[in-house]
Amino acid sequence: MHMADLASSIDFEKLGSDGFVIRTAGSRLVIAGGALRGTLYGVYTFLEDYLGCRWFSSKVSRIPKRSRISLGDIDIEQVPVLEYREPFFFCAFDGDWAARNKSNGNFPELETRHGGKTEYTSLFVHTFDHFIPVKEHFDAHPEYFSEVGGERISEKTQLCLTNPEVLELMIKRVKEYLGQHPETRILSVSQNDWYNPCQCANCRAVDEYEESYSGSLIRFVNQVAEAIESEYPEAAIDTLAYQYTRKPPKYVRPRHNVIVRRRNPRGSTGRATCAPLSGSCCRFPRLCWRPLPCSTE
Structure with missing residues (x-):
């Protein structure tokens, strides 16, 4: 096959930013991929799968020596199922190791030569208080925050997710942030890192209907995502199953531009436990348009 014919047979749109093909064409080896990281990932995959290279850590690699390389026919195509991939431990933050292992998340030190990364910018998770700070709003608007035991609370509080003024303010703040950081592709709108969900009559009615506190959360995040879509079509809103x-909601489904990040809590020993992934949390992938990353707290 002529090289021009081979190139025309590759569906680069399907490959996206990270997909690639590895093919032999007569005596030629062709590795081609998406504009950002696809070709780089194709090269590393070839080195792994056909030449036996391994990158166990940022300091430990195995690079076999061969006097001769012989290849048979190759015709593979890979497109990642997960658009965001990020092993969360210190060694994995090394940019070279991350690129070699096809990690494209926010925390690795990935540079332009690695094809960049999927940007969260400075906001990762637990962002309710960033967008609507309790210190800034509670005195004038206690109704913006959680009602617990019949009272609005300011200590370790969440947002009242059925309050239309809270929704309006969140949309405004999210749009302001995206306007200041247009490179952002995933922006977290997620609960603070403690409990105390709002139990006002409206929030309670939604959550009882959905049989989970995630009901009011997903409804709220869906409305934020819908409000930004026309102006920021490349951005997705991320929230937590945490x-x-x-537990997923019974009826409402995340929009196509909403990502639910499952956070896997630690056990009492401080070691990560996979138990929640065998319970209700693992049902979230069946409800979502977009694949779900999972991280360990």
Whole structure:
């Protein structure tokens, strides 16, 4: 096959930013991929799968020596199922190791030569208080925050997710942030890192209907995502299935531009436990348009 014919047979749109093909064409080896990282990932995959290279850590690699390389026919195509991939431990933050192992998340030190990364910018998770700070709003608007035991609370509080003024303010703040950081592709709108979900009559009615506190959360995040879509079509809103929101809602479904990040809590020993992934939390992938990353707290 002529090289021009081979190139025309590759569906680069399907490959996206990270997909690639590895093919032999007569005596030629062709590795081609998406504009950002695809070709780089194709090269590393070839080195792994056909030449036996391994990158166990940022300091430990195995690079076999061969006097001769012989290849048979190759025709493979890979497109990642997960658009965001990020092993969360210190060694994995090394940019070279991350690129070699096809990690494209926010925390690795990935540079332009690695094809960049999927940007969260400075906001990762637990962002309710960033966008609507309790210190800034509670005195004038206690109704913006959680009602617990019949009272609005300011200590370790969440947002009242059925309050239309809270929604309006969140949309405004999210749009302001995206306007200041247009490179952002995933922006977290997620609960603070403690409990105390709002139990006002409206929030309670939604969560009882959905049979989970995630009901009011997903409804709220869906409305934020819908409000930004026309102006920021490349951005997705990310939220958490974490602590009291790990159980999926019964009826509402995340929009196509909403990502639910499952957070896997630690056990009492401080070691990560996979138990929640065998419970209700693992049902979230069946409800979502977009694949779900999972991280360990």
